[in-house]
Structure formats: C-alpha cells, structure tokens
Amino acid sequence: MAEQFDVRYQQQINNIKRNETIQVETQTEVLEFDKLILACPLDNSLNFLDTTLDEEELFSKIKYNKYWTFALIMENMPKRSIGYLPSNFYSDKQGHIMCWYRRYPDINLYDFYVIANDRQEEQDIEKIMVEDLNKIGATIKEKYVSAEWKYFPHVDIVDIENKFYERLENLQGIKNTYFVGELLNFSYIEAVIEYSYDLVKRFF
Numbered sequence: 043m044a045e046q047f048d049v050r051y052q053q054q055i056n057n058i059k060r061n062e063t064i065q066v067e068t069q070t071e072v073l074e075f076d077k078l079i080l081a082c083p084l085d086n087s088l089n090f091l092d093t094t095l096d097e098e099e100l101f102s103k104i105k106y107n108k109y110w111t112f113a114l115i116m117e118n119m120p121k122r123s124i125g126y127l128p129s130n131f132y133s134d135k136q137g138h139i140m141c142w143y144r145r146y147p148d149i150n151l152y153d154f155y156v157i158a159n160d161r162q163e164e165q166d167i168e169k170i171m172v173e174d175l176n177k178i179g180a181t182i183k184e185k186y187v188s189a190e191w192k193y194f195p196h197v198d199i200v201d202i203e204n205k206f207y208e209r210l211e212n213l214q215g216i217k218n219t220y221f222v223g224e225l226l227n228f229s230y231i232e233a234v235i236e237y238s239y240d241l242v243k244r245f246f
C-alpha cells in the first residue's frame with residue numbers, strides 16, 4: 043500500500059515551521075510541503091512544532107494510561123494459545139494480567155498484557171504477575187523483553203465539558219495542519235483508519 047508514497051524511516055523531526063509553506067527540519071535535511079498531517083501523539087509534537095496558543099493548550103491536556111507488555115519464556119501454561127482473565131478487567135485490578143498470547147507454537151514465548159496505574163513500576167507489576175501466574179499453575183522461566191506504551195490518549199471530564207474535542211476539530215486545516223490518530227476517535231486500529239479516511243474526505 044505504501045509503495046506509491048515517499049515513506050522515510052528513521053526520521054528525527056527536529057523542527058516544523060509553518061509560514062507560507064511548511065518546513066520540516068530533520069536530522070539530515072529541510073523539506074518543504076504545502077500541508078501537514080500530524081499522525082503522532084499530539085503532545086509529542088510540542089517538542090518540535092511551532093505551536094499556536096490553542097494547540098499548546100489543548101495538546102498539554104492529553105493524558106494516557108500505562109499499558110505494559112511482557113514477552114516471557116514460560117513453563118506449565120494452559121494449553122490454549124490465547125487466554126483472558128476477565129476478573130482482572132476492572133480498575134481495582136490495575137497491574138494484573140488481562141490476557142496472554144502465544145504467537146509461535148514451537149517455543150514457549152508468551153506475550154502478557156497489563157494495564158497499570160501511574161504509581162506502579164515495572165517490578166511492582168512483575169510481582170503481581172507472578173502471583174497471577176501462580177494461581178493458574180504457571181511459572182516464568184525467563185524474561186525475554188518488556189515494554190511500556192502510552193495507551194488510550196484522553197482528557198479529563200472537565201476538559202470534555204469545556205469542549206476539548208470541538209476545539210480540536212475546529213483547528214483542523216488551520217495553518218494547513220491536520221490531525222489524525224486514536225485521540226480523534228477511539229483507541230483501536232479500525233477507528234484510527236476510519237477517522238483518517240473521513241478527514242481526507244472532508245478536507246482533501
């Protein structure tokens with residue numbers, strides 16, 4: 043799908059200046075465009091975009107939940123390759139395992155998915171995971187890798203009441219700049235794609 047586009051990997055965006063045209067400064071060059079579509083977390087753009095006061099105010103309000111994934115070599119896991127622990131799908135069970143996934147049948151490598159709260163560090167979550175796994179008779183043989191993700195961008199209820207989303211939508215197209223991504227719709231892939239198609243239909 044991307045074959046028809048000029049996709050560039052490993053670009054460090056240092057600066058974006060929006061005047062008559064849009065100048066994007068990377069680690070190697072300055073590129074010039076007539077339109078800008080920001081598809082990264084909008085709060086990340088505070089580091090490189092010549093933000094207006096409205097953009098700065100709105101982007102600074104964005105919050106996230108902490109989503110952790112752990113890839114672990116396991117022993118004595120249940121036979122099924124995908125498992126859910128619905129009793130952990132509650133806010134008072136933050137830091138507990140919600141589900142797991144075994145991608146390759148020939149190795150005992152399992153991905154575990156955990157939504158944590160802001161106070162929980164990696165070692166706190168690992169301790170809780172060991173307890174959860176004990177309950178199903180499984181043990182961790184080796185930790186392969188772990189990652190923390192910024193998940194579910196959102197704003198406080200009071201910001202919703204103060205028309206955060208309406209104000210963000212009203213910025214679409216201002217300074218030849220557009221925004222896409224999960225914040226504008228909902229935190230799953232299909233919603234991101236749906237919003238992107240809709241934005242292109244409305245403005246291009």
Ligand SMILES: Cc1cc2nc3c(=O)[nH]c(=O)nc-3n(C[C@H](O)[C@H](O)[C@H](O)COP(=O)(O)OP(=O)(O)OC[C@H]3O[C@@H](n4cnc5c(N)ncnc54)[C@H](O)[C@@H]3O)c2cc1C
Binds near residue numbers: 054228
């Ligand atoms: C652990 C986990 C599991 C999930 N599982 C599912 C699932 O099963 N199904 C589902 O539908 N959704 C799932 N989601 C949600 C889904 O991944 C997101 O909703 C979706 O990827 C958001 O798309 P996006 O384009 O807004 O952001 P992203 O996919 O995060 O894309 C943003 C991009 O911006 C780039 N970027 C950030 N900062 C900069 C910068 N300064 N300069 C240049 N580029 C930058 C990032 O590298 C990234 O590639 C999951 C999310 C997580 C965290």
